[in-house]
Amino acid sequence: MSDSILSDLNPLRIVSRIADGISDTVTDMRDAIAGDHLVIGLTGLSGNGKTTFLTSLAHFLTNDWRSLVGFPPVREGRFLGAVRCEQTDSDMPAFRLDEAEGALFGTPPRWPAPTKDISELTLELRSRAEKSLFSFSDTRSLRVDFIDYPGEWLMDLPLLSESYREWSEGYLALIRSDPRLSSTAEPWLSRARLLEAGAEADRQALRQLAADFTEWLLMLKNELGCSHIQPGRFIMPGEFHDSPLLEFIPWAGEMPPDPSDLPESSFWRVMEHHYSGYVSKVVSRFYEKCFSRIDRQVVLVDCLKALEEGPACYRDIGTSLDSITRNFSYGAGSFLMRLFSRRIDRVLFAAAKCDTVPPDQHGSLRTLLRNTVEKASDGVSYSAPSVETQYLTISSAQCTRLGVLGSGKSERQVLCGTENGKAFHLSGIVVPESLPDGEEYAEWKDSFRFLRPDLPEEGGIRQIRIDQALGFLLDGFL
Numbered sequence: 001m002s003d004s005i006l007s008d009l010n011p012l013r014i015v016s017r018i019a020d021g022i023s024d025t026v027t028d029m030r031d032a033i034a035g036d037h038l039v040i041g042l043t044g045l046s047g048n049g050k051t052t053f054l055t056s057l058a059h060f061l062t063n064d065w066r067s068l069v070g071f072p073p074v075r076e077g078r079f080l081g082a083v084r085c086e087q088t089d090s091d092m093p094a095f096r097l098d099e100a101e102g103a104l105f106g107t108p109p110r111w112p113a114p115t116k117d118i119s120e121l122t123l124e125l126r127s128r129a130e131k132s133l134f135s136f137s138d139t140r141s142l143r144v145d146f147i148d149y150p151g152e153w154l155m156d157l158p159l160l161s162e163s164y165r166e167w168s169e170g171y172l173a174l175i176r177s178d179p180r181l182s183s184t185a186e187p188w189l190s191r192a193r194l195l196e197a198g199a200e201a202d203r204q205a206l207r208q209l210a211a212d213f214t215e216w217l218l219m220l221k222n223e224l225g226c227s228h229i230q231p232g233r234f235i236m237p238g239e240f241h242d243s244p245l246l247e248f249i250p251w252a253g254e255m256p257p258d259p260s261d262l263p264e265s266s267f268w269r270v271m272e273h274h275y276s277g278y279v280s281k282v283v284s285r286f287y288e289k290c291f292s293r294i295d296r297q298v299v300l301v302d303c304l305k306a307l308e309e310g311p312a313c314y315r316d317i318g319t320s321l322d323s324i325t326r327n328f329s330y331g332a333g334s335f336l337m338r339l340f341s342r343r344i345d346r347v348l349f350a351a352a353k354c355d356t357v358p359p360d361q362h363g364s365l366r367t368l369l370r371n372t373v374e375k376a377s378d379g380v381s382y383s384a385p386s387v388e389t390q391y392l393t394i395s396s397a398q399c400t401r402l403g404v405l406g407s408g409k410s411e412r413q414v415l416c417g418t419e420n421g422k423a424f425h426l427s428g429i430v431v432p433e434s435l436p437d438g439e440e441y442a443e444w445k446d447s448f449r450f451l452r453p454d455l456p457e458e459g460g461i462r463q464i465r466i467d468q469a470l471g472f473l474l475d476g477f478l
């Protein structure tokens with residue numbers, strides 16, 4: 001086996017290459033920037049509201065910041081506004097703010113289009129320093145890069161330390177343990193079992209197997225509502241759409257006792273080579289170029305959508321959050337401690353779309369989110385004492401309002417809005433503080449109404465607690 005292939009396959013070498021790459025990248029970027037600079041990562045599974053959040057946040061900061069009264073610099077009369085500026089990493093795709101803002105704040109308003117890749121937006125924020133309320137000269141400016149990236153990519157962290165054999169064994173064990181996976185995997189798995197490790201790799205067959213495996217992953221996501229899906233790029237490829245780096249599957253045939261004896265063109269060796277290419281050129285490149293820059297992180301979670309899909313899907317969200325939070329856990333001797341010299345010091349978990357439940361249920365929604373994050377993996381995974389964590393319920397574009405129905409003793413508060421053009425007035429909506437199971441779930445679901453409200457056509461778009469989110473994320477900088 002050649003030395004370069006050997007080094008590609010050695011996870012420890014990969015880690016050390018990433019660490020070298022990270023320190024170079026971070027130093028280069030920091031050196032190029034004068035003044036205060038903060039990088040905020042924004043993630044969440046697809047459809048959880050990332051683009052809408054960043055569009056709304058940027059719109060309010062640059063156009064309507066006086067309404068952000070929950071943001072301390074605004075409340076204290078110190079904020080001087082924000083402007084867009086040239087993004088810091090010119091290699092990164094730009095966040096398409098003009099398009100998204102034109103949609104969300106247009107007439108009539110529309111939801112921004114879904115996005116499939118990472119993107120960056122840079123804003124410059126100005127405020128007067130706290131100590132010099134009466135001096136206009138003492139202004140502070142803060143450059144903030146927002147990086148919006150799919151949460152699906154964070155599921156790939158374990159791959160950085162797993163060999164192809166370890167990853168395959170773990171994957172097959174997972175399929176056996178979950179009936180949703182074992183009952184649907186046969187179409188590709190039955191053919192994968194027949195592969196002979198030492199046989200000459202047929203590239204066409206391999207490509208077809210990878211395509212069938214990907215189709216299965218997409219079916220798990222789109223039809224069964226599964227969210228903990230790996231490898232993340234198979235469902236959210238970004239720039240690696242159609243790349244041969246995504247042509248591998250978990251090895252389901254007989255494991256070769258010593259793969260290094262096999263010819264380089266054998267099925268096993270080709271598959272292993274693609275796997276290690278994926279790890280070093282796709283996964284580690286993301287950590288190197290993007291993740292390593294992040295100082296503070298927002299994780300958006302659509303708890304209500306997951307509840308609607310049922311207990312199994314909701315538990316899956318717990319597993320996904322467990323995988324996501326492992327990226328921010330820096331316990332002694334942890335993998336990430338070895339990887340990064342800088343660390344994320346604040347993480348905001350935000351339950352998105354809280355406007356779809358009445359304000360008196362926002363507290364329960366927040367508790368539900370907190371329980372889900374903290375109880376992921378029996379509460380053992382998220383122990384990051386050096387990371388300050390906040391939980392909020394937010395809405396980037398409030399689609400509902402509170403109204404009153406009836407009069408006198410029969411008067412009650414209702415949540416109003418329209419859905420597909422039809423008006424609704426809802427009362428008695430109760431959000432559970434933890435996942436109801438079995439019959440309890442069925443009973444609760446019968447009494448709950450999941451909403452997909454229309455954007456309000458009149459009165460403008462308002463936000464809920466985006467200003468508080470900003471307060472937490474920018475604390476200490478403005």
Ligand SMILES: Nc1nc2c(ncn2[C@@H]2O[C@H](COP(=O)(O)OP(=O)(O)OP(=O)(O)O)[C@@H](O)[C@H]2O)c(=O)[nH]1
Binds near residue numbers: 044048354356394399
């Ligand atoms: N009611 C309500 N719905 C929202 C809100 N934010 C987002 N949505 C809904 O969620 C959908 C997805 O929002 P996006 O911002 O595109 O989510 P995303 O995470 O960027 O999704 P991808 O780009 O597909 O990964 C929107 O089209 C809306 O239907 C909100 O504050 N309130």
Ligand SMILES: [Mg+2]
Binds near residue numbers: 052113114
């Ligand atoms: Mg998006």
